[in-house]
Amino acid sequence: MDNSSFTIRPSGAYNGVMTTQPTGRFAPSPSGYMHMGNLLATLLAWLDCRTLGGRMVLRMEDLDPVRTRPEYARALAEDLRWLGMDWDEGYPDASYCQSARTALYEAAFHTLEEKGLIYPCWCSRAQRLAAASAPHPGEAVHDPRCRCAYLTAAERAERIAAGRLPAWKVRVPDETVTVQDCHYGTYVQNLAREGGDFIVRRADGVFAYQLAVSVDDMLMGVTRVVRGRDLLSSAPRQAWLIRTLGGTPPEYCHLPLLTAAEGKLSKRLGSESTQRFRAEYDPRDLVGRLAALAGLLPSPEPITPRELLPLFAWNKIPTDDIIISQ
Ligand code: GLU
Numbered sequence: 001m002d003n004s005s006f007t008i009r010p011s012g013a014y015n016g017v018m019t020t021q022p023t024g025r026f027a028p029s030p031s032g033y034m035h036m037g038n039l040l041a042t043l044l045a046w047l048d049c050r051t052l053g054g055r056m057v058l059r060m061e062d063l064d065p066v067r068t069r070p071e072y073a074r075a076l077a078e079d080l081r082w083l084g085m086d087w088d089e090g091y092p093d094a095s096y097c098q099s100a101r102t103a104l105y106e107a108a109f110h111t112l113e114e115k116g117l118i119y120p121c122w123c124s125r126a127q128r129l130a131a132a133s134a135p136h137p138g139e140a141v142h143d144p145r146c147r148c149a150y151l152t153a154a155e156r157a158e159r160i161a162a163g164r165l166p167a168w169k170v171r172v173p174d175e176t177v178t179v180q181d182c183h184y185g186t187y188v189q190n191l192a193r194e195g196g197d198f199i200v201r202r203a204d205g206v207f208a209y210q211l212a213v214s215v216d217d218m219l220m221g222v223t224r225v226v227r228g229r230d231l232l233s234s235a236p237r238q239a240w241l242i243r244t245l246g247g248t249p250p251e252y253c254h255l256p257l258l259t260a261a262e263g264k265l266s267k268r269l270g271s272e273s274t275q276r277f278r279a280e281y282d283p284r285d286l287v288g289r290l291a292a293l294a295g296l297l298p299s300p301e302p303i304t305p306r307e308l309l310p311l312f313a314w315n316k317i318p319t320d321d322i323i324i325s326q
Pocket residue numbers: 027028029061213226227231
């Protein structure tokens with residue numbers, strides 16, 4: 001990748017290649033082995049993309065050097081293949097690994113900086129959470145921004161000189177963004193009052209998920225984002241970031257989360273699971289179990305992702321979270 005000539009290009013362009021084809025993505029974080037929840041998200045992302053005749057990308061979200069490991073990335077890719085899912089571009093090509101894309105995030109950060117949207121923030125995590133909590137009914141609506149947004153240049157210089165490394169936040173406008181989620185329908189969020197300014201670069205220099213995922217979805221020409229509904233509230237800020245950087249946001253399709261009757265997915269169906277599944281299951285049994293949980297089959301029966309294609313429809317999938325017994 002020629003980083004020196006990098007400019008933010010509209011959606012549909014990646015490394016100079018324009019595509020009008022629908023494009024989906026797997027975007028796993030290699031910080032552990034896949035569990036049933038991840039597997040369901042990847043299966044629906046693959047079915048959604050292939051039903052549309054789309055191109056599939058496998059992007060490794062390995063930005064965090066402390067939490068992610070190359071062996072998990074390898075295992076995730078093997079799991080997808082073992083289950084019968086394929087992709088057209090991506091891992092193990094390093095240019096689809098976030099750890100190798102820092103120059104692109106740097107360029108996007110710089111674009112936001114030039115627009116006057118970036119400021120340093122010295123708040124602790126606890127202060128940030130307190131500032132982000134919504135005012136109670138009847139309370140005056142308070143300014144959700146932390147004080148760092150209003151520091152003078154001299155005050156900033158003083159803090160920097162004292163050696164305290166800041167995180168970097170993007171200043172969002174008082175704008176209401178509407179996302180048409182293909183499964184949950186219209187989702188409306190006021191960026192300033194409900195989301196608030198958010199971190200795009202951590203104090204240790206690592207770019208934050210929100211920036212990296214937006215830049216990548218834009219530059220990889222992603223047109224369909226299929227993922228768990230815990231990320232639905234991030235969709236408006238990602239759509240706004242992409243538009244601010246000159247791109248076109250993808251369509252978002254969120255899916256219900258898998259939860260255990262006991263409240264939390266246990267270790268058995270938890271982080272060590274695909275390793276265990278590969279030893280104990282036929283992949284077709286596992287796909288059948290996932291398909292039944294998602295409402296695509298009346299009951300579990302062995303099936304491949306490809307055989308599921310004619311049975312896939314978003315309106316069969318529940319919107320309430322799916323409870324599994326363990
Ligand atoms: N890497 C994220 C995860 O594994 C998913 C991000 C996304 O789909 O936007 O949870």
